[in-house]
Amino acid sequence: MSNSKQLPSTQSAVYINEIGEFDKIKFDSSIPVPKIESSNDIIIKNYYAGINFIEAYFRKGIYPINKFPYVFGREASGEVVAVGNEVSNLKIGDKIAYLSPGTFAQYTKITTNDYKYIKLPSNSTDEDLKIFGSLFLQGLTALTFINEAYKVKPNDYVLVWAAAGGVGKILTQLISQIGANVIAIASTDEKLKLAKDYGAKYLINSTTDNIEEKVKEITNGKGVDATFDSVGKDTFEISLNSLKRKGAFVSYGNSSGPVTPFPLSKLTPKNIILLRPSLNGYIATPEEWEHYSQELLKLYESKKLKFDTFKTYDLKDYVDATKDLEGRKTHGKLTLKIPQ
Template identity: 55%
Template sequence: MSTIPKTHLISGFENQGSYEEIKTLEVEAPQITTGSDVIIKNKYAGLNFIDGYFRQGVYPSTVRPYIFGREASGVVAAVGKDVTKFKVGDSVAYLSGNTFAQYTKIPETYTQILNLGSGSLSEKEYETYGGIFLQGLTALTFVNDAYKVKKDDFILVWAAAGGVGTFLTQFAAQKGANVIGVASTSEKLEKVKKLGAKYVINYKTEDVVARVKEITGGKGVIATFDSVGKASFETSLEALSRKGTFVSYGNSSGVVPPLAITRLSPKNITLLRPQLFGYIVEKDEWEHYSKFLVDSVKSGKVEFEITKIYPLSEYAQAAKDLESGTTTGKLVVKIPQ
């Protein structure tokens, strides 16, 4: 067991609200209190829209201060006396709350963690592992579990140049699907094409439904992966074909209003609101998907790009950049050591 300092730095909020509520705070650091505790000293943590939803009050939270972060890479800094699967010095990557912090505590039994061994990783590897899992695994589980993408399917991917969108585009294209990528600029659309999208639509200058009908010969897409939410819901619904599947998974433009379930009947539409964690509860599920993702990135089969790294103290600006809709790829924060 190594010594953990009494306090550590975190990024979080005391009050829900605007970007001004984001604070860098010095708070009590987690300590070993049971034999099964594992404490990780974080190196890099990925930005994700879900933190904005908690900050804005879209999702409830009660613990204060609320600590941002849902994924990270780092090094095991301390373990309880009964821990056998981890030792001090092991490099790890994992999914968990409270990762925008110098230290995070999890139990040894926690399943959503990948032990990368005792050898020190390169800085680039820590960067990659710190930001790959939440968005990469979301996309991977969605194209296999939420809707099982098949060869020749016509698939609509919203925000296709964003974090989850880039993974969705690549994984669906690799399955032989005809990916229709939706984005807001010509630069983003060019990127989406390079990732494997067969068709692209600029939603700011084109009629998405009209283009989808043109591309699909009037039938519509068999599945839409929609992270935008309120602003795109009706468009996604209209763009779907008979027996189509609507995978709604984000609120970047606002929460989708309540709808009458009978609206799904005319085309026998399946509507899902999945979350990643429902697909990786069991250890074998986590291991299957996480290893597939890591192997895909290592082998170059899937492109993963970290476009900007922010110091933890500048998370407020990072959140503004992410939520503005102007970024591409993955944003991460570097945790002070």
């Protein structure tokens, strides 16, 4: 049925048993280690797992959880330690990076049907594993959004919220490289300097500037072609008012809470296009995954895309990590190191 290393029966993991705030997050060694149950199963011993804001949405009940305990995590890198008999493209000892729920744990099970993984070179360093365990969710989100949610064109004016954040830094780089004008929004001058270093042409401090007035000034009163808004409730009206006629509103986050329900007629005066995309909707087939994952790798390996981790936390310290993230004390990517 399978080939595998000897695995323990339980593992360390970060999880919740109920919806709530930080105090509901648990870390202990009581979660069962997954087992090979079908011929297509793959079990990975995780090395690094990327931290993403989406976990806060699940914890707070903004996104539904179907089953408890809910183990956090959406991406990781690690080593294959068990495979089902019909798995032919991976073997025990292979290093991989992948997207999957439940990666804030020592072991995760996926299947070949999941297909959202890449095999890493056998000589991958610890730093490689850290990067590739954290690159794909935010990198692919940015890459697919600028190609499919709104196809960014040269000379466009594009508003990027949280421009020094994980997705924001990548959006800023990719949009600038197309030849469009990034108007970066961030909460501090330090974060805005980072956005400028990544290619932003215009900078707006959300703490001290009047965003709508600044956008009008930058665009000569026309408004922006598109806004990539990860903030949600608090910025909806500002994004909407900052768009030009026939502009595109790409809403993809809820860091301030979900957007309050509104009448669709709000979009009518300027014929606004409103989208609420998810990454999975753009990599729903093996062909789409192959296309975008390889394009992202090429961008990174050619150094056209700069990607680094702001801070690495031990798995047991996830509460500190998400407090820092949700408290806007960080920029760029946060990563968890999984105990071996």
